[in-house]
Amino acid sequence: MRFLHLGLAALLCASCFCAFSLYAQNKPLHGIDINDIDRKANPCQDFYEFANGTWRANNPIPPSMVMWSKRWAAGESTKEVLHGILEEAAAHSSSTPAKSTDRLVGDYYGACMDEKQIDAQGVKALNRELELIQSIGSVADLERAIARLHEEAIFAPFAFGSTQDPHNPQQVIADAAAGLGLPERDYYFKDDDKSKETRQKYLEHVAAMFVLAGSDKAAAAAAAQVVMRMETALAGASLTNVELRDPYATDHKMKLDEVQKLTPDFNWGEYFRALSVDPRVAFNVDQPKFMQEFQRQLQQTSLSDWKTYLTWQVLLTAAPALSTPFVQEDFAFNHQYLQVTKEMKPRWKRCVEFTDADLGEALGKKYVEKTFSPEAKARMQEMVKNILLALHDDILTLTWMSNETKQKALEKLSTFNPKVGYPDKWKDYSSVEITRNSYWNDVVEARRFAVRDDAQLIGKPVDRLRWGMTTPTSNAYYNPQLNEIVFPAGILLPPMFDVNATDAANYGGIGPVIGHEISHGFDDQGAKYDATGELKDWWTPADYKEFQSRGQCVVDQFSGYTVAGGLHENGKLVLGESIGDLGGVKLAYLAFQKSMQGKPRPPDQDGFTPEQQFFVSWGQARGDEIRPDAQRQFVLTNPHPVSKYRVIGPLCNLPEFQKAFSCKAGDAMVRPVEQRCTVW
Ligand SMILES: [Zn+2]
Numbered sequence: 001m002r003f004l005h006l007g008l009a010a011l012l013c014a015s016c017f018c019a020f021s022l023y024a025q026n027k028p029l030h031g032i033d034i035n036d037i038d039r040k041a042n043p044c045q046d047f048y049e050f051a052n053g054t055w056r057a058n059n060p061i062p063p064s065m066v067m068w069s070k071r072w073a074a075g076e077s078t079k080e081v082l083h084g085i086l087e088e089a090a091a092h093s094s095s096t097p098a099k100s101t102d103r104l105v106g107d108y109y110g111a112c113m114d115e116k117q118i119d120a121q122g123v124k125a126l127n128r129e130l131e132l133i134q135s136i137g138s139v140a141d142l143e144r145a146i147a148r149l150h151e152e153a154i155f156a157p158f159a160f161g162s163t164q165d166p167h168n169p170q171q172v173i174a175d176a177a178a179g180l181g182l183p184e185r186d187y188y189f190k191d192d193d194k195s196k197e198t199r200q201k202y203l204e205h206v207a208a209m210f211v212l213a214g215s216d217k218a219a220a221a222a223a224a225q226v227v228m229r230m231e232t233a234l235a236g237a238s239l240t241n242v243e244l245r246d247p248y249a250t251d252h253k254m255k256l257d258e259v260q261k262l263t264p265d266f267n268w269g270e271y272f273r274a275l276s277v278d279p280r281v282a283f284n285v286d287q288p289k290f291m292q293e294f295q296r297q298l299q300q301t302s303l304s305d306w307k308t309y310l311t312w313q314v315l316l317t318a319a320p321a322l323s324t325p326f327v328q329e330d331f332a333f334n335h336q337y338l339q340v341t342k343e344m345k346p347r348w349k350r351c352v353e354f355t356d357a358d359l360g361e362a363l364g365k366k367y368v369e370k371t372f373s374p375e376a377k378a379r380m381q382e383m384v385k386n387i388l389l390a391l392h393d394d395i396l397t398l399t400w401m402s403n404e405t406k407q408k409a410l411e412k413l414s415t416f417n418p419k420v421g422y423p424d425k426w427k428d429y430s431s432v433e434i435t436r437n438s439y440w441n442d443v444v445e446a447r448r449f450a451v452r453d454d455a456q457l458i459g460k461p462v463d464r465l466r467w468g469m470t471t472p473t474s475n476a477y478y479n480p481q482l483n484e485i486v487f488p489a490g491i492l493l494p495p496m497f498d499v500n501a502t503d504a505a506n507y508g509g510i511g512p513v514i515g516h517e518i519s520h521g522f523d524d525q526g527a528k529y530d531a532t533g534e535l536k537d538w539w540t541p542a543d544y545k546e547f548q549s550r551g552q553c554v555v556d557q558f559s560g561y562t563v564a565g566g567l568h569e570n571g572k573l574v575l576g577e578s579i580g581d582l583g584g585v586k587l588a589y590l591a592f593q594k595s596m597q598g599k600p601r602p603p604d605q606d607g608f609t610p611e612q613q614f615f616v617s618w619g620q621a622r623g624d625e626i627r628p629d630a631q632r633q634f635v636l637t638n639p640h641p642v643s644k645y646r647v648i649g650p651l652c653n654l655p656e657f658q659k660a661f662s663c664k665a666g667d668a669m670v671r672p673v674e675q676r677c678t679v680w
Pocket of ligand 1: 516517520577580
């Protein structure tokens with residue numbers, strides 16, 4: 001809940017004319033990285049090690065990172081580009097026009113870098129929020145305080161924002177989701193030693209933050225108990241992250257008076273007015289049971305405990321933007337303990353990340369001007385088109401799907417909207433007042449803007465030009481309600497993508513990411529949304545049953561994989577991502593095959609055929625290393641499998657891989673025919 005929870009729609013979450021022109025100019029194209037391959041490993045036994053083992057051996061995970069690969073390294077080097085942009089903007093901001101993009105990002109970054117001022121302000125930076133909480137004297141005051149904190153995107157105990165109406169996807173409605181302090185509801189209940197230890201550490205962390213905010217030790221320890229008690233009660237009424245994968249489980253559209261019946265002691269009319277949202281709009285309550293628990297807490301928890309709980313939410317949200325002791329305590333628990341990061345990133349890098357998070361489209365605009373060429377965009381768009389075509393052809397040949405469902409699937413495919421690089425329309429930040437006087441005030445300004453910017457969408461037709469990730473982000477997503485696949489410029493870097501790379505390298509690198517995002521339109525969640533983005537069953541019952549049994553094959557395959565400490569992957573949790581990877585690699589491979597038709601066969605590279613290059617590129621682009629001690633939290637909370645299994649899981653099912661490397665039946669990378677999973 002510490003992140004800016006806006007736009008609550010679930011983000012599930014990679015032979016063209018420019019290539020021809022490059023070939024025509026005889027420019028040498030980059031291929032796969034031969035030196036990263038571990039030739040001691042057998043590709044038919046452990047392809048993860050073979051494709052990228054030498055790179056991983058030579059590039060240990062930096063202490064400030066949990067995962068590491070060439071892609072992660074590319075993401076970190078993007079931050080160096082952004083660093084250059086921001087240092088320059090900050091140095092010259094006083095001479096740049098007010099309200100200009102340079103002034104905005106320069107002053108925000110400059111204030112963030114002013115550690116001396118931030119340290120001198122200490123907890124006083126939070127006076128406005130803490131005084132608001134201390135002034136609560138009645139339930140009406142409490143409600144007003146919750147609304148005021150929500151204006152700053154301090155979303156407790158629930159998060160609020162816009163979402164597309166799952167039953168009328170052209171329209172945006174209001175949405176409320178549950179929120180907790182620890183990463184997942186099971187953290188509050190699991191009975192194993194590690195979970196007990198985590199709760200103990202959380203209590204100590206909450207208490208330490210209250211001490212930093214001025215409480216004495218005994219009061220701080222008591223405050224931590226209050227926070228734990230309230231959060232545990234709210235967690236008890238929350239869905240698990242596997243349950244949350246079912247869109248029907250969070251589909252509860254109501255009128256305001258119905259929501260009012262769930263929580264009679266919370267004045268929703270006032271709340272909507274405070275956030276400038278028309279109370280007549282439709283409202284989806286993700287988790288009605290959570291709201292009933294909220295009601296119980298309103299009735300049974302004293303105002304003094306509520307004040308403690310809200311104070312904690314402010315401290316939790318603000319800590320990374322406060323003075324050094326807060327930053328260190330936040331890092332010690334949330335990063336060092338929970339995520340097992342060894343070292344904090346340097347201040348400049350954290351300030352770059354905060355600028356990206358808070359003013360992403362201002363910074364993103366500067367970033368693409370510097371880095372992303374029209375040729376790169378065109379080549380990427382061509383690949384997306386070809387991979388969509390590959391799925392089109394694939395659907396036509398599926399033997400397990402009826403013509404009736406095929407028709408609907410093709411209809412859905414034809415309305416896919418790919419977005420590449422950067423938004424066509426950038427956000428207008430002219431209402432955001434950034435100064436060099438107080439970094440926390442700047443953060444609040446940016447957060448208020450984000451809340452307003454999101455709230456103004458509610459009750460209106462959907463705006464298809466908006467993006468759910470910032471331009472420099474090294475990631476991609478599928479949004480089922482918009483039926484769109486989105487690839488920010490930040491992921492379109494080697495080893496994923498290079499405008500000067502071979503088709504084998506690009507189709508094997510970003511290709512499976514494109515195929516993966518497309519496949520999300522047809523995974524366990526995406527299959528429940530139709531071509532218009534409506535939450536609706538469009539499968540015949542027999543086809544859907546077959547689809548589920550094919551999904552079960554993937555669940556069983558991944559549940560069989562173990563990570564450090566003997567923990568198993570949770571096949572149900574990683575199902576969507578794993579169907580995405582399986583479909584993604586296959587579709588990218590089909591598109592790559594098609595791209596070679598009618599042209600001279602591309603040359604081998606260091607003895608590797610084009611087909612082998614394709615698979616090596618997949619292994620290199622996807623082959624992250626994750627700290628062994630971080631695998632536990634990853635496996636418990638992340639819907640992706642750890643990278644080793646992301647690389648080898650799909651390949652073991654693909655006869656195309658077996659053929660490319662002449663692997664034999666019985667090899668570890670070849671699943672027995674009767675156990676092979678195929679969905680798309
Ligand atoms: Zn995904």
